[in-house]
Amino acid sequence: MIDVKDLVAGYTPGINILNGISLHAEQGEIVTLLGPNGCGKSTLLKTIAGFLLPREGDISMQGKSVGHLPVHRKIRECSMGFVPQTDNVFTQLSIKENLHTGGLFMSPQEKVQRIEALCEQYPILKKKWSDSASSMSGGERQILALARALMPSPSILLLDEPSAGLSPKMLLDVFDAIVKIREQEQVTILMVEQNAIEALKMSDRAYVLAMGQVALEGQAKDLLNDPEIRELYLGGRAA
Numbered sequence: 002m003i004d005v006k007d008l009v010a011g012y013t014p015g016i017n018i019l020n021g022i023s024l025h026a027e028q029g030e031i032v033t034l035l036g037p038n039g040c041g042k043s044t045l046l047k048t049i050a051g052f053l054l055p056r057e058g059d060i061s062m063q064g065k066s067v068g069h070l071p072v073h074r075k076i077r078e079c080s081m082g083f084v085p086q087t088d089n090v091f092t093q094l095s096i097k098e099n100l101h102t103g104g105l106f107m108s109p110q111e112k113v114q115r116i117e118a119l120c121e122q123y124p125i126l127k128k129k130w131s132d133s134a135s136s137m138s139g140g141e142r143q144i145l146a147l148a149r150a151l152m153p154s155p156s157i158l159l160l161d162e163p164s165a166g167l168s169p170k171m172l173l174d175v176f177d178a179i180v181k182i183r184e185q186e187q188v189t190i191l192m193v194e195q196n197a198i199e200a201l202k203m204s205d206r207a208y209v210l211a212m213g214q215v216a217l218e219g220q221a222k223d224l225l226n227d228p229e230i231r232e233l234y235l236g237g238r239a240a
């Protein structure tokens with residue numbers, strides 16, 4: 002469970018990128034963050050993850066106030082996984098080595114068991130096991146990035162544009178993997194997406210950001226079914 006209250010954050014002293022954002026995601030929910038380029042989606046995810054510390058406001062995970070914790074402590078203490086927008090796999094390392102880097106705090110036995118389970122779930126990992134991640138397609142890399150984040154069996158998963166640069170077919174494969182993660186492991190998923198319509202179809206709720214604030218929030222199906230919202234915020238006409 003994630004609860005964000007009145008979050009203010011930014012990079013340069015005196016300039017705020019997030020201007021008082023509040024949102025929540027219940028256990029096992031898929032919540033999508035939408036909005037135009039530069040509105041602060043990645044900054045919000047990075048602040049929730051702990052790469053940036055909030056200037057004001059707070060973040061709770063599983064009911065515990067953790068706004069002050071840096072990313073490495075959130076990963077260990079809050080069972081959080083984070084897949085960044087870019088550079089989310091080590092291209093010079095093999096698939097096996099990438100998975101191992103996702104399990105830094107796990108015992109060797111736990112790692113072996115988890116890797117086996119993930120390879121069963123995502124056969125492409127086993128198929129390319131010793132190859133370098135640079136040999137994978139965009140969609141395969143996203144699957145590897147997801148699997149790497151799933152190594153320690155997180156309760157919370159933050160995903161920044163998991164479908165960026167993918168073909169429509171690969172996008173569906175990656176979204177399918179995300180839906181299965183929620184079904185099988187009851188993970189709370191907070192996801193930034195540009196493919197608004199497709200992302201809403203697999204989400205429970207969504208927030209639309211504009212200039213570092215929440216412009217709109219609602220049930221995904223309500224946003225999808227509102228022709229005005231589709232045209233104004235989601236880049237598409239009602240079907």
Ligand SMILES: Nc1ncnc2c1ncn2[C@@H]1O[C@H](COP(=O)(O)OP(=O)(O)OP(=O)(O)O)[C@@H](O)[C@H]1O
Nearest residue numbers: 012013018036037038039040041042043044045086
């Ligand atoms: N490391 C940084 N240092 C300074 N400013 C930054 C940094 N990263 C992002 N910004 C600024 O913060 C604002 C929000 O950027 P952010 O990356 O959060 O947007 P976004 O909504 O994720 O955009 P996109 O859809 O293009 O990924 C932008 O004005 C950007 O220039």
Ligand SMILES: [Mg+2]
Nearest residue numbers: 042043044086
């Ligand atoms: Mg971004």
